Amino acid sequence: MKKTVLAATTALSVAMFSLAAATTAQAELKVGMITTLSGGGAGLGVDVRDGFQLALKMAGDQQIELLIEDDARKPENAVKIADKFISSDKVDVLTGIIWSNLAMAVVPKAVRGGTFYISPNAGPSALAGKGCHENYFNAAWQNDNLHEAMGNYANEAGYTKSFILAPNYPAGKDALTGYKRFYKGESAGEIYTKLGQTDYAAEIAQIKNSGADSVFFFLPGGMGISFMKQYAQSGIDIPVLGPAFSFDQGILAAVGDAALGVKNSSQWSKDLTNPANKAFVEAFVEEYDRLPSLYASQGFDTANLILSAAAKADISDKAAFREALRAADFESVRGDFKFGPNQHPIQNIYVREVIKENGVLTNKIVSIGLENHGDAYAVDCKM
Amino acid sequence: MSTLLIAEQVLNGLQLGVTLFLMAAGLTLVFGVMGLINLAHGSLYMIGAFCCAFVSVETGSFLLGLVAGMAGAAIAGAVLEVVVMQRLYARDHLDQVLATFALILIASEGTRWVFGDVPLFLDVPQAFAGTVELVGGLTYSKYRLLIIFVGLVVALGLYWLIARTRLGMRIRAGESDREMIAALGVNIRLVYTIVFALGAALAGLAGSMVGALSSVQVGMGEPVLILAFVVIVIGGIGSIKGALIGAVLVGLVDTLGRVFLPSFFQLFMNSSDATTIGSSLASMAIYVVMAIVLAVRPQGLFPATGTSSA
Known part of the structure; x- marks a missing residue:
């Protein structure tokens, strides 16, 4: 009995599949x-x-x-x-x-x-x-873009001693390189964390002891949620900055009110x-x-x-x-x-702030971080 | 580098250690008593965290959430034991690894069906939010102190359970000689189910407590599972005492390595290279420790007595 049912379902799904293939054949x-x-x-x-x-x-x-x-x-x-x-x-x-x-x-x-x-x-x-x-x-x-805008913003906001951290993988290195390309102040510390790390107690203790006036971090997905929650718990009040990836719509709800007021950079925002x-x-x-x-x-x-x-x-x-x-x-x-010449975008990068709108955490644009911004690598591209 | 910072980092290492202990205790008991390699232990951690997050948000009480997290994981564990694991005890380790790996995939996709892709919100309870000042101007997160406290209480409780109670006696007997204890008329099946559910409840407790600090999401259990396996290999498979000491050792080595290795390399090379090399070495540190322990004591630091088969 079981086998017949199985065979019937298989046949049915094969039939449906070929039907689907047939309708899209043109x-x-x-x-x-x-x-x-x-x-x-x-x-x-x-x-x-x-x-x-x-x-x-x-x-x-x-x-x-x-x-x-x-x-x-x-x-x-x-x-x-x-x-x-x-x-x-x-x-x-x-x-x-x-x-x-x-x-x-x-x-x-x-x-x-x-x-x-x-x-x-x-x-x-x-x-x-x-x-x-x-x-x-x-x-x-290009990976560096949003971080470059944040580095530029840090200068405008008057930060002179940034502590920066990112995961140890290609995009993490691009992130810190991008931030430093525009940021003019001095460094209070630089850390590469493990990709997928969820506990940042050790890093947060270092931030607390570094005498930094701002913290820039690139930790996409769950890593950013963990970091922000633990940071809020640690009692440090040094302002944090980051690219949109750490304050994206998909994770804001899980971060909770700890994210309120944080500035982040993005090429897009829902209020454009x-x-x-x-x-x-x-x-x-x-x-x-x-x-x-x-x-x-x-x-x-x-x-x-x-x-x-x-x-x-x-x-x-x-x-x-x-x-x-x-x-x-x-x-x-x-x-x-x-x-641009290397087929990467030339676009505005905006600075957004996390706000609460009808009880839902979301972002709103506060300024333009970099206007018609290309990337630093285009000059090396010979096509 | 100030003494305060070092003290804080030692506390951080200890906190990571006791969390790992909660995971490793169940894993080592299940392996020691039933001879089962359970890769799905990380899924029980995840299930606990999801139950806790769901109930906390619905009821507004973190304590209820914690109870739900432990209960949810324990029930899931008991059901798994009866439905799947019992069929695996007699099979070899490769079959067990394959079957429990399949369970990871099922649990992950199942959780995704029920809760979706977006991580759940679970916050530290209000009473334990913020920091507290300890001796000499050292401030530390109240919630992390709570985790250390709970972990140590659980360790004491487990010691009492195994060394001083009738159930503990049966567990130890089952560890030494499965056939004999069954022949003596003890319902060994029931003991197995209880041990498995107990291990699952501890994983659920760990998931719930850590979930409030990090993010409650699908796949959160697997990185912890790997560390827990390192812990039981270092501590000696089947030994609760080994699990505790191994967990604290791994917690301290990992945390202190992350902090001090980059600064160590900065003494004689430029900052950027030191950061890269230091962090890469730090992520290897616990595996280096494991390799050294295995080279010197292949059975682990505290091999459980009577497990010649392990």
């Missing part, structure tokens, strides 16, 4: 999304995916066939999925990777092989400078007033019943970038498609957006 562009949907940091991948799918839905587009696979934040999974997407599914465009170490494992090989890669999140410095490639586009930011963003925020809340995060906005923009290129050029003509991507002819939810 799609003209295949997009493979490799993103993190399970394990630590799944919230980021889910937001990118939801933003991406929302853009396709709003455009009412039938041309794009989207394949999605979960990398569980493991580089070896990401590499396997990319190989499968490229060699057996024959996708034209890859996207979706959240983490810089995964991007480094997948992107260089994929773009050399002629597949387009459009990054909705990670922007490691190695792919922005000497390692840039004509098939690699970044629709989010351009029409594209208003429509996006409204549609996102309507569709998913939660506020969008910056990751969702990046997924949304990535999809719209691909749609804009697909409308102008056929994928069979790679050079034309590349030109169409370069033009970035779409309404970005972050306002003005264009690509």
Whole structure:
């Protein structure tokens, strides 16, 4: 009995699958999304995916066939999925990777092989400078960008002795490099923590003893939640600064009131007033019943970038498609957006403050941190 | 580097140590008594934290949350023991590792289904918020002191349970000779279930208490599980005393290594390199300690008596 039921279900699902494949068979562009949907940091991948799918839905587009696979934040999974997407599914465009170490494992090989890669999140410095490639586009930011804006803000706010910390991995190093590139004061201390660390008692004790006048930290996901809660408990009142990743919509609720008033930098905020963003925020809340995060906005923009290129050029003509991507002819939810010479964004980076709105913690823009900001690696890029 | 800072860091190391002890105690008992490698112990830690966060937010009482965290993990543990683990005792360790690894995946995805991807909010109870001044101007987090206190009370309680009670006697007997104690008419199955649930409750307690400091999210148990395994290997598998001493040792080495290794390298190289090398070495420190202990005493520091099979 059990076996028959099992066989029946299998047959049914196979039938449904082939039906689904049949209805999308006329799609003209295949997009493979490799993103993190399970394990630590799944919230980021889910937001990118939801933003991406929302853009396709709003455009009412039938041309794009989207394949999605979960990398569980493991580089070896990401590499396997990319190989499968490229060699057996024959996708034209890859996207979706959240983490810089995964991007480094997948992107260089994929773009050399002629597949387009459009990054909705990670922007490691190695792919922005000497390692840039004509098939690699970044629709989010170069890793250093948000941190540079915070370094600049620290000068404006009159901080002269910053304590800085980040996890010991490529994006963590980019973060501290970015902050120091703009920050002019002296250093009160610099720490690299373990990736995935949850207890920061030792680091917080060092901060307390350092005589710092400000603390800059880049700890994405659960790491940031732990740090902020423990920091609030420690009784230190040195102001903290960070990129949007530590104060994103997805984690503010878990941090709680400890985050109130903290300044953070972002290329996007839900209170940007351009029409594209208003429509996006409204549609996102309507569709998913939660506020969008910056990751969702990046997924949304990535999809719209691909749609804009697909409308102008056929994928069979790679050079034309590349030109169409370069033009970035779409309404970005972050306002003005264009690509620099290394195909990374030139955009405004805003300074936001964490506030409480109708009982929900969220961010509001207080100033522009850096205007029409590119990145420091573009000069090394020879394309 | 001031004495105050060193004292504070020692307290931090101690706090990490007792948290690890709560995890390692269950793991080492289950391995010592039943001969079972339970990779899903980290999932019980996570389940405890989620139960605690959910009940705390619903009722507004952290104490109730803590009880729910322990109870939830204990129930989950008992059910797992009866449904899955009992079938694994006679199998070899590879089968156990595979089965309990599958349980990790099931527990993680199951929790995601129920609670979603967004980490839950769980805060330190008001009564223990903020810091308290100890001797000589040293201020320390009240909640972390509470964790140290609870951990030490649990250690004493476990010692009493195992050395002084009838149940403890049976557990020790089961550790030495499973067949014999069953032949003497003791319901060894029930003892196993109780031991497993007890270990799960301690993991749930650890998850709940740490969850209030860090973030309650899917996958929070696995990093702690790895450290707990290091602890029981250092302490000697099956030994509660070994687990306590191993846990405190690991806690201190990890915390002090993180703080002092970078400063040590700064004595003779530039600040940026010292930070990188120091932090990389610090994350290796506990494994180096483990390797040294294994080289000198392959059975661990305090091997449990009578576990020739372990």
